[in-house]
Amino acid sequence: MSIESIVWALNDAPIPRDRRDASSLTVVLLGLANHADPFGRNAFPSLGTLTRYTRLSERSVRYAIRALEDLGLIRPADPDIVAAYVKRADRRPNGYDLAIERREPVHNSSGGQTLPPADQHGGQAAHERGASGDATGGKHCPRTVLNPSKNRPSRERAPEARSRPECGQCDARPGDPISARVVWLDADRVRSTPCPICSPAVTR
Template identity: 45%
Template sequence: MSIEAINWALNHAPIPADRKDGSTLAITLIALANHAGPDGRDAFPSVERMMRYTRLSRRTVQRSLRSLEELGLVRKGNTRVRDAHIEEANSRPQVYNLVLSARQSTGSEDGRQDDAPSTSEGRQQRPLGASASTGRGVNTTPETSFNRPRNRPLSSAPAGPSTAQPECGQCDARPGDPISARVIWTDIDHTNSTPCPRCAPRRFGGTR
């Protein structure tokens, strides 16, 4: 028995996965490997012994051996080693050498193995979205658009009644009137007026 030969039969022998008899070929190959040397050579178990190993019929074992030979996984070997162990010529089984160099393809077209870590896993992932800087230190982040109202900065200029000083109480404006009502009427008919010089904002003519 050879651990090397059995390991090859279990893990590396390129038995086509789409064959209906794939499992039968696999167990037959393992039965052969159980009698091969470390180099896969000189395996000559009897068909009866392989039937006991595999629980297959004689015809199925013989057919599987032919299929393994057609696939290039086994070859007929040198009979001298067999003849040295078995004297009776009519009970001598066929000698097979396992082709340990035959390996199932586990890689991609460029020769990498599927179970090897992908080179992309070792590279730093680039974050999605806009990058804040390039390799040369130039900031490439787009500037904030002020087309949207929520992005516009708040104006520091005073606006509206809340920023104006209270009514002075000496003009014609009453509490709660708009700033434009802070005027002094210059005629009885209330047709002409002038902004109050005490409490009207400057834009209405007052001195504030």
């Protein structure tokens, strides 16, 4: 296995992207690269091995190998090297050398979106948007921006809750509203009742 050959097959092999079989060619080439040396030479996996790697039929693997040869991405390897590894002539697979000297031109192939300009927020234009287009007479509306003073309820206590002091008979803490001032009816603090001194109107 050669990392150099695998990296070439994954990133730099000039397989035309507009071919319908581009993905099949890529996985077969990757299977060959898995058996090549660092220079892309002497890859001779069997058809059964390539079929197992690629999950393709044997016929599809044969077609992909022919297409890779036609594209000049692989070429026959030295048969003597294959013979040195596989003694029986009737069991020798075809060997291939990868043309790792051929590389695809560098370009942005990620297919992702580029970053928005600095004057845009969240990938959208910062100018006003319309509920419908100008052709339909839609009204423009500004972008929705959270404003804590308008969109969220205030956490300030009611004036009467701040102004009424604690009675000392309940569990009231400074700043607690009157509704939170209770007297516990048991030691486990399970049952409670509103404080009759702080909120007499509630206990009537």
